[in-house]
Amino acid sequence: RVVRLIDELGLAENTLIVFILADDLGYGEVGVFGQEKIRTPNIDRLAGEGMRLTQHYSGAPVCAPARCVFLTGKKLSHAVIRGNKEIYPEGQWPLPAAETTIAEILRTRGYRSGMMGKWGLGPPDSEGTPNAQGFDYFHGYLCQRQAHNFFPPHLWLNGEKQLLNNEAFSPHQKANDRPLEELTLRGEEYAPDLIVNSALAFLRREHDKPFFLYLPFVEPHLAMQPPASWVETYPMDWDAAPYLGERGYLPHRRPRAGYAAMISHLDDHVGRVVRLIDELGLAENTLIVFTSDNGPTHDVGGVDTTFFASSGGLRGRKGSVFEGGLRVPTIARWKGRIAAGTESGVISAFEDWLPTFAALAGAKAPEKIDGVSILPSLLGEEGQVVRPYLSWEFFGYGGQQAVRQGRWKAVRQGLRKDTTAIMLFDLEKDPAETTDLAAEHPEIVAEMDRIMRTDRTPNPDFPIEMLDAN
Numbered sequence: 001r002v003v004r005l006i007d008e009l010g011l012a013e014n015t016l017i018v019f020i021l022a023d024d025l026g027y028g029e030v031g032v033f034g035q036e037k038i039r040t041p042n043i044d045r046l047a048g049e050g051m052r053l054t055q056h057y058s059g060a061p062v063c064a065p066a067r068c069v070f071l072t073g074k075k076l077s078h079a080v081i082r083g084n085k086e087i088y089p090e091g092q093w094p095l096p097a098a099e100t101t102i103a104e105i106l107r108t109r110g111y112r113s114g115m116m117g118k119w120g121l122g123p124p125d126s127e128g129t130p131n132a133q134g135f136d137y138f139h140g141y142l143c144q145r146q147a148h149n150f151f152p153p154h155l156w157l158n159g160e161k162q163l164l165n166n167e168a169f170s171p172h173q174k175a176n177d178r179p180l181e182e183l184t185l186r187g188e189e190y191a192p193d194l195i196v197n198s199a200l201a202f203l204r205r206e207h208d209k210p211f212f213l214y215l216p217f218v219e220p221h222l223a224m225q226p227p228a229s230w231v232e233t234y235p236m237d238w239d240a241a242p243y244l245g246e247r248g249y250l251p252h253r254r255p256r257a258g259y260a261a262m263i264s265h266l267d268d269h270v271g272r273v274v275r276l277i278d279e280l281g282l283a284e285n286t287l288i289v290f291t292s293d294n295g296p297t298h299d300v301g302g303v304d305t306t307f308f309a310s311s312g313g314l315r316g317r318k319g320s321v322f323e324g325g326l327r328v329p330t331i332a333r334w335k336g337r338i339a340a341g342t343e344s345g346v347i348s349a350f351e352d353w354l355p356t357f358a359a360l361a362g363a364k365a366p367e368k369i370d371g372v373s374i375l376p377s378l379l380g381e382e383g384q385v386v387r388p389y390l391s392w393e394f395f396g397y398g399g400q401q402a403v404r405q406g407r408w409k410a411v412r413q414g415l416r417k418d419t420t421a422i423m424l425f426d427l428e429k430d431p432a433e434t435t436d437l438a439a440e441h442p443e444i445v446a447e448m449d450r451i452m453r454t455d456r457t458p459n460p461d462f463p464i465e466m467l468d469a470n
Contacts, residue, residue: 028312091123
């Protein structure tokens with residue numbers, strides 16, 4: 001049906017694809033999704049020229065598994081990576097070579113794929129590096145922990161370590177009794193700028209051939225190290241006292257202004273990418289997607305999510321399968337194809353991007369995936385395949401599950417302590433998930449329990465004994 005739609009609308013195969021992924025950006029942290037304090041003019045403009053997806057979900061409530069779901073098209077209960085599992089000294093649990101990624105699918109159609117930013121799916125020299133997973137060009141962080149520092153001693157350029165002119169220091173220092181001036185909080189080479197410059201160079205180099213550009217930027221994940229010039233654009237009276245590092249990550253003299261500056265600087269990078277696409281004359285053949293990997297961070301590292309209403313009124317933050325941890329601000333722009341200034345309430349998730357991008361490239365998606373193409377919804381056409389439900393099985397934060405089925409949302413927590421209680425919410429009446437209706441709808445709870453127990457694949461690397469024993 002999607003292929004017929006492409007043919008009927010006369011859409012050219014080999015559409016150019018740019019996927020921009022913010023890191024820990026909350027549903028309410030950009031202007032077009034309700035933010036009133038932080039300025040995001042470029043992201044807002046992107047929405048004005050395209051479509052807001054108001055019920056789009058990440059693949060997971062934390063970094064690595066969300067990226068795994070996006071790249072493989074398999075939801076969390078079938079994914080090979082279901083949590084942030086560390087490998088030392090550098091990296092996370094590797095994405096196996098047997099998995100098929102978006103980049104590998106698009107390569108069959110002659111696409112060149114570039115990835116600049118934070119990877120988190122495999123250490124150096126493993127089968128999980130970007131270059132081993134179909135990307136022709138990679139510049140950025142392999143390791144999520146190292147991405148806590150925006151002035152790292154090195155980045156990776158394809159398979160080579162790129163040494164930077166930065167002194168090695170911990171991004172988790174505390175001030176204690178020392179003046180902030182005595183701490184090493186910054187360096188000479190700022191990784192976010194290096195990353196966006198690589199993205200712009202990729203666009204200039206590859207603009208005359210099919211390409212897929214994946215940009216998992218590191219902002220606004222902590223530590224808080226924004227350029228001082230951006231901090232100065234926000235009010236002095238926001239911050240009565242400095243943050244001294246007592247709740248993790250680096251101290252900052254003006255934490256609220258600093259956090260806002262991180263998001264505005266991210267917005268500036270988005271603007272630079274979009275402007276270059278337009279200057280190169282690619283706007284009418286390029287689908288640009290902007291979203292976030294999960295909900296906003298907790299109030300650590302100097303962040304004040306209450307002050308900014310970061311979750312947009314939704315319950316939960318990063319690490320939670322409540323709406324605030326999973327529902328993410330999402331925008332799609334394709335000039336001349338996606339109607340400007342529109343919105344879609346299609347219930348969709350990260351696993352849907354692989355079949356969507358495959359359809360645009362005229363490629364065949366793997367059979368054993370969970371996502372469906374959301375191209376009809378993006379184009380405002382009929383024929384959207386509606387999945388019966390979305391579901392998540394998250395290994396972290398005690399073990400959690402969630403199911404979204406129409407208006408209903410079920411949540412179960414504490415699975416690694418053998419908890420069986422299911423909470424039930426009516427998202428049409430209660431998007432903030434304030435009222436548990438499980439006792440009033442036992443038949444819906446029973447169906448949600450059946451889905452949670454049966455629509456999953458045991459994963460020995462991320463075991464949940466209560467479920468695996470069934």
